[in-house]
Amino acid sequence: MLQFTKSSISEMSKVFRLNLINSCTGYKSANLIGTKSPGGISNVAVFSSVTHLGSNPPLLGFVIRPTTVPRNTYENIKKTGVFTVNHINSSQIKDAHHSSAKYATDISEFDKTNLQEEYLDGFFAPFVKNSNIKMACEFTNEYHIKENDTLLFVASIESVYVADELIQEDGWLNLDKANTVAINGLDGYTKPTLLDRFKYARPDQKIQSFFENDT
Numbered sequence: 001m002l003q004f005t006k007s008s009i010s011e012m013s014k015v016f017r018l019n020l021i022n023s024c025t026g027y028k029s030a031n032l033i034g035t036k037s038p039g040g041i042s043n044v045a046v047f048s049s050v051t052h053l054g055s056n057p058p059l060l061g062f063v064i065r066p067t068t069v070p071r072n073t074y075e076n077i078k079k080t081g082v083f084t085v086n087h088i089n090s091s092q093i094k095d096a097h098h099s100s101a102k103y104a105t106d107i108s109e110f111d112k113t114n115l116q117e118e119y120l121d122g123f124f125a126p127f128v129k130n131s132n133i134k135m136a137c138e139f140t141n142e143y144h145i146k147e148n149d150t151l152l153f154v155a156s157i158e159s160v161y162v163a164d165e166l167i168q169e170d171g172w173l174n175l176d177k178a179n180t181v182a183i184n185g186l187d188g189y190t191k192p193t194l195l196d197r198f199k200y201a202r203p204d205q206k207i208q209s210f211f212e213n214d215t
């Protein structure tokens, strides 16, 4: 196996390091964050750092890169307090990637891609129309990560929208059926396949699949 030590990583070219370190922690979630400025300009951008923080209260978090350059998502959330998180599905990957392009503040990525904005139940921020799983979120807090000047944004999940056929009786969402993709590195989009789903693990008990009979 190849070994890359901390000192060899520090001597790599920027692109090689970026690709290696973005891939080595595994697949990441693939979401579009929708926001709108107080003046009404909508914005959508791909984020791979959205992660579950807790279910009671329902919380998620995501990392924002250093705000040393203008970041519309950051500005809009700070000014309006709300945003949406929309799963990227396999039919949206090109447009999702396009949404990372640095468009000027007065330009909406919804006008530059085939992604369509939609407004649900009076929520101020735009949702992405064809996403099968989407959430309305309210900003609650930000934490400065001093090691690299990034920000961890924490938000409460105010609503979850799910296509009917994706939810199981116990609340579990079938992301495979939803065609939700994952991100490999910073530019690879992949479609994971569900292998199995297991019941709660207890010491010294055989692991049981949800899809097999108990007997």
Ligand SMILES: Cc1cc2nc3c(=O)[nH]c(=O)nc-3n(C[C@H](O)[C@H](O)[C@H](O)COP(=O)(O)O)c2cc1C
Pocket: 043, 044, 045, 046, 047, 048, 049, 050, 062, 063, 064, 065, 070, 071, 072, 073, 074, 097, 099, 100, 101, 102, 103, 183, 185, 186, 187
């Ligand atoms: C696959 C992928 C994942 C990304 N994930 C993040 C992320 O987690 N945090 C972040 O700040 N930027 C991330 N970006 C960069 C943003 O999409 C990009 O900066 C975008 O221009 C932000 O748009 P905005 O200025 O409209 O907010 C990612 C880009 C790509 C291509």
